[in-house]
Amino acid sequence: MSSAFLKIAEQVLDEIGHPMSTRDMYNYASNSGLIKSRGITPENTLRARLSEDLRIKENASVFIRTGANKFALRKWTSIKENIIEYVAPRFEKNHSNEYVVCINQQQLDKVGRFFGFKKHYKKYLNILSDRKNLTIISRDEANKKHELKQLTAYVLLKGSKGDYLSYQRGNYSNKNQLLKNVLCIGFGGHVNCNDVDDLFGIGNGGIWNAAYREVAEEIKNLRLYDFKPIGVINDDSSYLGLTHFAFVLEASLPKNFAIEKYNTELSINKLRFLSKQDLCDNYHKLEFWSQILAKQLNKKVDNFVKIIDRKKAIGTPVAIVGGIGTGKSEVSRILSQNTGYQYISTREMLAELTNQNDFEQGDRANFQSKSYSFITSMNGTAQLANKIFEKISILGYNVIIDGIRQIDTFEKLKKLCPNITLIYIDTSRDKAYAFFKERSNRDASIHEFREAVSHEVEKEVPLFKYRADVYIYNGEDVEILTNKLIGWLNERKISN
Known part of the structure; x- marks a missing residue:
């Protein structure tokens, strides 16, 4: 439905020939019989779809903003006068006057850098006992300085029954956009x-x-x-984690604590208690730091495969998407070998289109950069989608497509293959890093992993999680995951 709204918006703007508000676009489309949505707020839906398209595709979007809630076609900037792109300011919690306390990365190295959780916290606390080791700087500046670690207090709140208070992150937060609405058991902050x-x-x-x-x-x-x-948490697997260091504390809530009696700030939503079993059942929903702590409460909390099916029938072709270290490529190949489905590698398609060798015979970073330059060119996503479809036309629709990384590539392919099924494979970052090291056949550093997963060409991959027909959380090895996925596919109806 989202692509239908965008197609209508493009058609309306083409017919009118000048920038329009979403209200005017909707009214024109409604009067012209182009849109028959009976939703409660179709105008808001149209605005949301346009905003999402611009946020995800950026310069590759066919649309631009020319003002607050005013949209135009990007192609007009080169053929029409006075069409200037307007960059909308992001609404964020204001922290421009906040000064945060940091330590230097070198101080952490001296004491002992680690990845994840350590219960022996005293040697890290000793760093803070000498005021000379502390740097106080504005938060905005600290976010730009990767040589610093911003100190945070991360607090577990324990209920009288031994369960833990949890919440969902709200929109009024300084956190990365991809952390919004995730489940957390850690309160506190800078x-x-x-x-x-x-x-x-x-x-x-x-x-x-x-x-x-x-x-x-x-x-x-x-x-x-x-x-x-x-204990303490150090997470260098992302740039957000690289610039933070957490001291983990625990506090017991009053025996008469009742959730309904307390108001919360806007960034804290849906308070509820989670038992240790609840943490297992909801592990895939937790933010990474909360996953780290959940593992301290139960070492086997993530040893499972969870398949969430959002589609009644599985159509073909099947596209398998996931981040680096999730095992998606291995799963795709093994599924192909065991189901009779042909295997299509998006990476191989890109290697052909960009005239370069697959990075397994070369340099991953160089391959990523060339691929990103190609995919963000004017017709990059269309060329890749067409290349994949050419292969489908030869092999037939019973294929598994491995490694699509851009939303627009998938949307263009979906127009050619309306019954395509999108499967998203997810895992925790520590397991992704372990798999990354295993595949590299050497002791690849956490810094190499961070650079790989943070590359521009990878940034849209997590967004597939919310679009997928099937979401899979994988906490097991590739063989167990593949066997469960084969069993699940055999129970489902496959339709072309």
Whole structure:
């Protein structure tokens, strides 16, 4: 339905020939019989689809903004006068006046860099006892300095039954867009200059003060004083993680604590308690730091394969998408060998289109850069979609397509193959890194992994998670995942 709204918007703008608001576009389309949506807010849906298209495709979108809620066709910028693209300001929680406490990356290296959780926190806390080791800087500046680690307090709130308070991140948050609406069991936030300058912040870098303050801000008027340190988190697998270091604390909620009695700030939604079993059942929904802590509560919490089916019938072809280290390519090949479906590698298609060798015989970063330059060119996604379809025309529709990475490539292919099924494979970042190292046949560093998964060509991959017909969380090895997927496919109806 989203592509239908975009097609209508493009047709209306082509017919009218000048920028329009979404209301005017909708009214014109409705009066012309182009749109028959009976949704409650079709105008808002149209605006949302246009905004999403611009956010995801950026310069590759056929649309541009010319003002607040005013849209035009990108091609007009070269053929019409006075058509200038307007860049809409993003709404974000204001933290321009916030000063945060940081340590230098080199200090972490001296004590011992690690990936994940460590319960032996004291040697890291000792860094904070010397004020000379602390850097206080504006948060905006700190976000630009990868040589610094911003200190955070990450707090587990334990209920009287041994369960843990959780929430979903709201929209009014400083966090990365992909963290919005994810499930979390860690409260708290950044240590700021006031936390460390207070008498009780001396010697611990303001960690405890930050914990008291942040919890009271996030859950209004909740006052807790028995914060117990249980460890530290360091996560260099993403640029967001690279610039942060967390001290993990735990506090017990009052026995009479009742969720309905407390208001929360806008970034904290849907408070609820999760038992250890609930953490297992919802592990795939947790943000990565919360996944790290869930593993401390239950070492086998992620040893499962979860298949969430959003489609009644499985059509063909089948496209399998996932991030680096999820095992998608291995699964695609093994499925092909065991189901009789032919295998199509998007990576091989790109290698042909860009006249380069597959990176398994060369350099991944160079391959990614050349692929990104090609795919963001004027007709890049169309050329790739057509190349894949040419292969389908030869092999037939019973094929597995491995590794589509751009939304627009998939949308163009879907126009050619309306019954295509999209399967998204997900896993935790620590397991993705372990698989990345295994495939590299050497001790690949976390920094290599971060550079690979953070490359521009990879940035749209997580967005497929919300579009997929089938979502799979994989916490097992490739063989177990493939066997479960084959069994699941055999139970489903395949339609061309």
